[in-house]
Amino acid sequence: MPTAPDLTPQTAPVTVLGDPAFKLLADPTRAKILAFLLDPVQSCCSRSDGICGCDLETFLGVSQPTVSHHMKALVEAGLVTAEKRGRWVYYDLVPERFRTLGDALLDVARRVEDARKPSPIQLGGLPQSA
Amino acid sequence: MPTAPDLTPQTAPVTVLGDPAFKLLADPTRAKILAFLLDPVQSCCSRSDGICGCDLETFLGVSQPTVSHHMKALVEAGLVTAEKRGRWVYYDLVPERFRTLGDALLDVARRVEDARKPSPIQLGGLPQSA
DNA sequence: TCGATGGATAGATGTAGGTCAATGTGTGGT
DNA sequence: ACCACACATTGACCTACATCTATCCATCGA
Numbered sequence: 001m002p003t004a005p006d007l008t009p010q011t012a013p014v015t016v017l018g019d020p021a022f023k024l025l026a027d028p029t030r031a032k033i034l035a036f037l038l039d040p041v042q043s044c045c046s047r048s049d050g051i052c053g054c055d056l057e058t059f060l061g062v063s064q065p066t067v068s069h070h071m072k073a074l075v076e077a078g079l080v081t082a083e084k085r086g087r088w089v090y091y092d093l094v095p096e097r098f099r100t101l102g103d104a105l106l107d108v109a110r111r112v113e114d115a116r117k118p119s120p121i122q123l124g125g126l127p128q129s130a
Numbered sequence: 131m132p133t134a135p136d137l138t139p140q141t142a143p144v145t146v147l148g149d150p151a152f153k154l155l156a157d158p159t160r161a162k163i164l165a166f167l168l169d170p171v172q173s174c175c176s177r178s179d180g181i182c183g184c185d186l187e188t189f190l191g192v193s194q195p196t197v198s199h200h201m202k203a204l205v206e207a208g209l210v211t212a213e214k215r216g217r218w219v220y221y222d223l224v225p226e227r228f229r230t231l232g233d234a235l236l237d238v239a240r241r242v243e244d245a246r247k248p249s250p251i252q253l254g255g256l257p258q259s260a
Numbered sequence: 261t262c263g264a265t266g267g268a269t270a271g272a273t274g275t276a277g278g279t280c281a282a283t284g285t286g287t288g289g290t
Numbered sequence: 291a292c293c294a295c296a297c298a299t300t301g302a303c304c305t306a307c308a309t310c311t312a313t314c315c316a317t318c319g320a
Contacts, residue, residue: 014168018161022152025235029308031148038144038241053267066309068268087266087317095239102235105155109225109232111168159278183297196279198298203277217287217296 016104021077021097030070032060037080037093050090146234151207151227160200162190167210167223180213180220 024030036044036059040051044059056067071091074080078097083090154160166174166189170181174189186197201221204210208227213220 014165017155017164018158020156023156025147026150026153026156027308028148034147034238035144038238054265057266062308063310064267065269065311069308072268084267084316089267093238093242095242098235098242099239102232102237102239105228105232105235107232108164108168108223109229112223112225112228153277157278184295187296192278193280194297195281195299199278202298214286214297219297 014104014108016101017108019101021079021101024073024077024079025101027070029060029062029066030074033067033070033074034079034093036060037091047088049085050092052088052090054088056091144234144238146231147238149231151209151231154203154207154209157200159190159192159196160204163197163200163204164209164223166190167221177218179215180222182218182220184218186221 025034033056036056037051040055041059045051045055046058047055053064053067053071056071057064060067071080071082071089074091075082079094081092081094083092155164163186166186167181170185171189174185175181176185176188183194183197183201186201187194190197201210201212201219204221205212209224211222211224213222
């Protein structure tokens with residue numbers, strides 16, 4: 001096993017690669033949660049002023065601690081906000097967070113494509129293969 | 131524990147939520163791999179015609195089986211291509227895949243924002259809360 | 261104040277996954 | 291034919307995590 005040399009100081013958007021939030025997006029239960037927050041099934045909504053935890057329990061068909069566990073993770077990752085009003089905790093998506101993550105992925109795509117069609121006027125370094 | 135009712139038939143872009151590829155983006159080692167493929171450190175590149183597995187081993191400082199393990203996962207997820215030439219396997223990013231995932235996240239962001247500033251002329255359903 | 265309801269926490273359990281050493285497979289040079 | 295190198299596979303080990311039951315905490319209504 002070799003020893004790692006210096007890390008590459010990547011520019012900002014690539015820094016988001018490795019963000020723990022991505023892991024949350026891969027779980028099927030949490031994916032359902034996010035989809036539900038985005039477009040709630042009315043038959044699962046017990047209240048008119050937002051989506052609360054018990055709605056998710058109904059919708060997902062999982063135990064209440066499981067819902068609580070996932071929501072805590074989503075809130076800590078900044079993907080969702082939680083607001084306690086009375087006995088209920090209301091959840092909402094954080095669009096800015098999704099935008100940040102999405103922009104980073106698009107930036108990766110753009111950079112790869114740009115590197116593959118270098119401008120006719122060679123300015124910078126070697127175009128991937130010398 | 132309640133029983134789950136019908137699933138919400140989400141439109142296409144939201145379907146990507148839960149994609150296993152997201153999980154891969156969260157791992158720090160794989161994040162380094164992707165960053166390296168995007169912008170290789172020259173001192174870690176043994177060959178001039180692409181990035182091979184041994185370059186990654188050098189760059190990451192992890193064992194060869196670990197590199198192989200991660201690359202297999204990335205290829206199976208469609209994030210990276212692998213092409214064997216001679217003794218070496220050359221890896222490349224798949225920008226279309228990153229674009230698809232990124233677009234989906236931006237779509238989530240857009241939908242949330244659209245739902246929060248409903249047009250003055252109410253056309254569709256109730257704007258989140260009735 | 262008491263009970264009911266929504267939610268959080270703790271602990272247990274099973275599975276998934278990241279890493280390694282050891283070994284197998286294929287390719288190319290001598 | 292042989293050896294060296296690049297990579298894949300196997301199996302072991304340990305950690306992370308998704309889920310559950312049981313229990314505790316907080317809020318509200320009677």
